[in-house]
Amino acid sequence: MAKFERIPTPAVRRLSLYLRQLERFRAADRRTVSSRELGDAVAVSDAQVRKDLAYFGQFGHPGIGYRIAELIDRVRRILGTDKQSNVLIVGVGNLGRALASYRGFAKQGFDLVAAFDDDARKIGTRLTESIRVKPMDDLVKTVAGHQIRFGILCVPATSAQAAAEQMIAAGIRGILNFAPVTLQVDAGVAVSSVDLAVHLEQLSFQLGGGRYGAGKAADV
Amino acid sequence: MAKFERIPTPAVRRLSLYLRQLERFRAADRRTVSSRELGDAVAVSDAQVRKDLAYFGQFGHPGIGYRIAELIDRVRRILGTDKQSNVLIVGVGNLGRALASYRGFAKQGFDLVAAFDDDARKIGTRLTESIRVKPMDDLVKTVAGHQIRFGILCVPATSAQAAAEQMIAAGIRGILNFAPVTLQVDAGVAVSSVDLAVHLEQLSFQLGGGRYGAGKAADV
DNA sequence: TAGATTGTTAATCGATTAACAATC
DNA sequence: TAGATTGTTAATCGATTAACAATC
Numbered sequence: 001m002a003k004f005e006r007i008p009t010p011a012v013r014r015l016s017l018y019l020r021q022l023e024r025f026r027a028a029d030r031r032t033v034s035s036r037e038l039g040d041a042v043a044v045s046d047a048q049v050r051k052d053l054a055y056f057g058q059f060g061h062p063g064i065g066y067r068i069a070e071l072i073d074r075v076r077r078i079l080g081t082d083k084q085s086n087v088l089i090v091g092v093g094n095l096g097r098a099l100a101s102y103r104g105f106a107k108q109g110f111d112l113v114a115a116f117d118d119d120a121r122k123i124g125t126r127l128t129e130s131i132r133v134k135p136m137d138d139l140v141k142t143v144a145g146h147q148i149r150f151g152i153l154c155v156p157a158t159s160a161q162a163a164a165e166q167m168i169a170a171g172i173r174g175i176l177n178f179a180p181v182t183l184q185v186d187a188g189v190a191v192s193s194v195d196l197a198v199h200l201e202q203l204s205f206q207l208g209g210g211r212y213g214a215g216k217a218a219d220v
Numbered sequence: 221m222a223k224f225e226r227i228p229t230p231a232v233r234r235l236s237l238y239l240r241q242l243e244r245f246r247a248a249d250r251r252t253v254s255s256r257e258l259g260d261a262v263a264v265s266d267a268q269v270r271k272d273l274a275y276f277g278q279f280g281h282p283g284i285g286y287r288i289a290e291l292i293d294r295v296r297r298i299l300g301t302d303k304q305s306n307v308l309i310v311g312v313g314n315l316g317r318a319l320a321s322y323r324g325f326a327k328q329g330f331d332l333v334a335a336f337d338d339d340a341r342k343i344g345t346r347l348t349e350s351i352r353v354k355p356m357d358d359l360v361k362t363v364a365g366h367q368i369r370f371g372i373l374c375v376p377a378t379s380a381q382a383a384a385e386q387m388i389a390a391g392i393r394g395i396l397n398f399a400p401v402t403l404q405v406d407a408g409v410a411v412s413s414v415d416l417a418v419h420l421e422q423l424s425f426q427l428g429g430g431r432y433g434a435g436k437a438a439d440v
Numbered sequence: 441t442a443g444a445t446t447g448t449t450a451a452t453c454g455a456t457t458a459a460c461a462a463t464c
Numbered sequence: 465t466a467g468a469t470t471g472t473t474a475a476t477c478g479a480t481t482a483a484c485a486a487t488c
Contacts, residue, residue, distance in 0.1 A: 016422065020401075034446090041402065046445090050445090050447065051480080058446085060445075060447075063444050063487065078425070095318045097314070097318065098317065099315075099318075104417055173427050174424065176423060182241075184263070190423045196324065197330075200325070200330050200396060202232060202236065202412050204299055205232050228455055228456090230456095254470090268455095268456065271455095271456080278471070281464065282464050282468080283467080283469050286470090
């Protein structure tokens, strides 16, 4: 039982990939899957799959593999997405609006319940059927009222740090950041950043646009 | 001179962060920066900054630091973004449209020049001032005509693999994938995936929603 | 039973950090 | 010169892979 080992960060990321794939297997009415099959589907070695899962307990059955429905439950519990969490969004420009209409969040355990912007012309605007854009002043009240822990940050780079600080002050503890800046936050606040330019630059480097090209092309 | 060492993947990712920060310093009219200052700004140690840059050559000046303008040029050349690259987008749903209107690409060396969708009702629709949505059949011709190497993939998960194969067959060599699937591609094709649900799940895990919470909150 | 597959240990590989002589 | 800061080496730390006894 490995519960007290230190868990590698990359292992947690892969857990999400396994979960997504397991749900796909289940949708195809499969009952069990081996570490090899699961690994092949997400481009990871079988040993890696077993090791990643073993950090959290013994979920498999020698000779059989893993029972899909059971493993989905386990992984959800590990990730904390077995219960729905409320999410808010700050900054409703093009990207913010697109993310708000993304239907995939809810299915994975996240409910978008509020949206904020500091542009007076956007306040009161309808973002989705049930969500109207609120002023930043309402942040504290809304976070408390809906017990919101997660926030998606979609403001321009120049206002990102300030907006993040307002979110944190209001009680947000996890920020998904789309602004191309490194947010400076205190311990106890988790930040995950999605930087589109960074991703394109990685591709560019891999294609050997750089004169140092490793050439090895693989998923990042 | 370290040019023949193997370059760690994470180092390349950090190169993009350095570049973004260097541009910010230059915009603020600074001339030089030390590895410590640059590192502090992007939450990386000074030793790491020096090591990352040293993989590609000797860009710094002992006692002085790095000359910002010079380093920007070097890093752009390393990443292959010193010249503009043409980019296309496949799938113009909400997310695709939002990405198309994102102004940050061009500034970083990427020009969006074409968009595709397999939905007949979207063909001919205007995506931006200069771009109209084309049918997938035009992919080969357009990629060749504009010498496009990069593609942004924004179709639903179910059609992502097939769309990726069409892109690759047409000559695309780097794919920025927004569909929540692991694309299976041949060597020689680079894939970088942005999975929004994965990011939220990482945050959820870090907040200890999981019963195994590492607690340590830091940027991922 | 024979075949399949796990969980775990040990071996390997890769990345980060610390320290410092060389340099401006 | 004295102070600052690099590039690089060696030491540490962390993650992945290989191998296999235990199990169904």
